[in-house]
Amino acid sequence: MDRRTTIKWMLAASASLPALKGAVVHAAQATGTAVTSTPYGTDPDLLKIYKPGDLWPLTLSSEQRVTAAALADLIIPADANSPSASKVGVVEFIDEWISAPYEEHRADRKIVLNGFEWLDKESARRFSRPFGALLIGQGRQICDDICYLPKAAPQFTEAAGFFARYRDLTAGGFYTTPEGRKDLQYVGNVPLARFDGPPAAVLKKAGLL
């Protein structure tokens, strides 16, 4: 196993999932209809460029997409270095993710859709409008209560679990785009004639020079 695989394994909570065989049917909560979606199988075309929706139908309604974008942009807003999450396709990525015909994704589907429902209820209770229509400061008031599970009040525990998962998905979606890679200043994936190792400035900062 190469080191990237190892890292991925260890940072992923559970690496090995039970097999899913053939097509699976799940209820599309967004529309109330059942959709059939098929896994991409053990020999997909690796050279093709894929977009969310190419392989299986997406889930989110236009109202849910507004909620999804509002929360993603509270987590990753635009700043001087990069755009906000929703501007680089994070909502579409999350929609693809929760619509995927794999077991782990079906668990996330439940967490995310229930989370959206909770957000709307909570913002209706506090501000008499859906989450997607809140002012940024109002949205932050709700997020402040659910952004850190270890310190969340008991009534916010489940919502905090949703927020943690949604933050991971938002970050995962954002930092895997060209804009996200640029924000982190990842400068690889280019062929080099030689590999010189870390420059002196790096060694100095790390206390090695």
Next chain:
Amino acid sequence: MSFITLDAASKQSYDVIVVGSGAAGGQTAYTLTMEGAKVLMLEAGRRYDPLTETPMFQTPDQAPLRGVSTVDKPFGFYDATVDGGWEVPGEPYVQASTDPASRFMWWRSRMLGGRTNHWGRISLRNGPYDFKGRSRDGLGLDWPISYEELAPYYDKVEMLVGIYGSKEGLENTPDSPDGCLLPAPKPLVSDLLTEKYARTLGIPVVACHRAVLTERLDWKRLPALLHPGNATAQTILAADMQRRAACFFATPCGRGCSTRANYQSTTVHLPPALDTGKLDIVTDAMVREVTLDKRGDASGVRVVDRATGKEVHVTARVVVLAASALETVRILLNSKSSSFPQGLANSSGKLGKYIMDTVGASVVGQIPRLESLPPHNEDGVSGGHMYSPWWLYQEQLAGKLNFARGYHIEFGGGRDMPSVFSTADMEWLTGGSYGAKFKEDQRRYYGSMMYFSGRGEMLPNEDSYCEIDPVVKDKWGIPVLRFHWKWSTHEINQAAHMQKTFAQLIEAMGGRVKDVVHSDGRNAIAHGGEIIHEVGGAIMGESARDSVTNQWCQTWDVKNLFLTDGAPFPSNADKNPTLTIMASAWRAADHILDRMRRKEL
């Protein structure tokens, strides 16, 4: 000669049938054909061409689900493995126990080149102790050969496939002779930091050995050393070596390499073997059993055409199984006859016994000294530039440790291309930040995570074995394997030692350990098979009474039947097994050639 159909193969006569096309099958077929034998290679999976199929520079945003693992692509969308993984549709295997601690995981790659297409490419030589463990400490099993007997073949494999590394003069960690290895890549900042602080704990950190061309192979010098006196082979190899590019220090090796800068059987062993004109390859050919003639010699193999389900018999003077250790064992166990009611070449009753994997346990940490570093390219050779060989041989021999055998440390970190997971699960560092602060936190922590993974020797034991399940069959009706697995206290204590050591290392570096450090190794150790270093099941030994093959990978019971993969390993050193599989396969193939020339086969 080249890629042909099963029907066409059944009408030919061959010197040798080689079952499998990975490290063992590739090396066996390479050696045999370069020295003039006519070979038929059978591969259960599909034809696969890394030159046209490898997703080299593709980025996660171009893949479904940003390229994360799924059950269909368990090491990620862009991993080279196709039609493979922990589960292969239509090809089940069975656990003898429902206890999770007894679970065995079996990774199979049904594709030309097998697992060599995606492997980690760590290529360490076994040391002298690793062949004579029982003589040294009374545990496990000795090999019927010494390091010195295999060393010339390690030299050859290193020169042929191209492996980087350095000479360090460390105990039981052999140095290659001059001219075998390519230069090691420059260390990353995380390597240098590890080296500096590991030293304070007495742990060596040296260049790793991996099958990646840090520079082009010396095509003028090497062919004559590898094929002395064989002008044809030298010409073919020199031409092929010139077609392999040096590494360009980008794109993950696990995807395979379209420029042939790393070792895959499909890019290194098979092209020159095909150029000899002596090799036929049939893909989608699933071997059911080895057949015998009236004298009790192997006559060939019975094969299922995966496309049609039709069964075909192909024949040769010699049969080599190189199907991966446990698939080889499965074929033998399924080759039952009146002379071998318990499976072919199983007069010892040892077939399926002593299966071993590598002990694996890991700790992840965050290293503040690696935070907010100036941006720089750390892709390197996309795998360990450095590692730590086992360093406590003397303490162990003196009985100061509560486990018998050693482990090496694979570690890494740095500014890899961000994946969905590299920015996840950060609350323990960020305290739950979101918004502008979250973006600042991500910039700060990116590249500062490191992992340390132990890879340790497992002693063979009586409770870890496989057999044919009496009920379950695969989709062609071929009976499947059932696994029994148990780690002994040696492995469990070793895993605990890894945990403690890695936590000490992370703390010595000024870092913080993520998650729990397990003091009970049972909570840290990977499942059997999970490290994908499974070997054994048809061990080699000194006598027909207690082993399946002799030192030439030749079965005691059937003289023209050879097993050149990991199945004959009587021990599984901490060193990753692929290099030793290739060295042993080359040695076995030389023996086959010699005996064929003498008309003994």
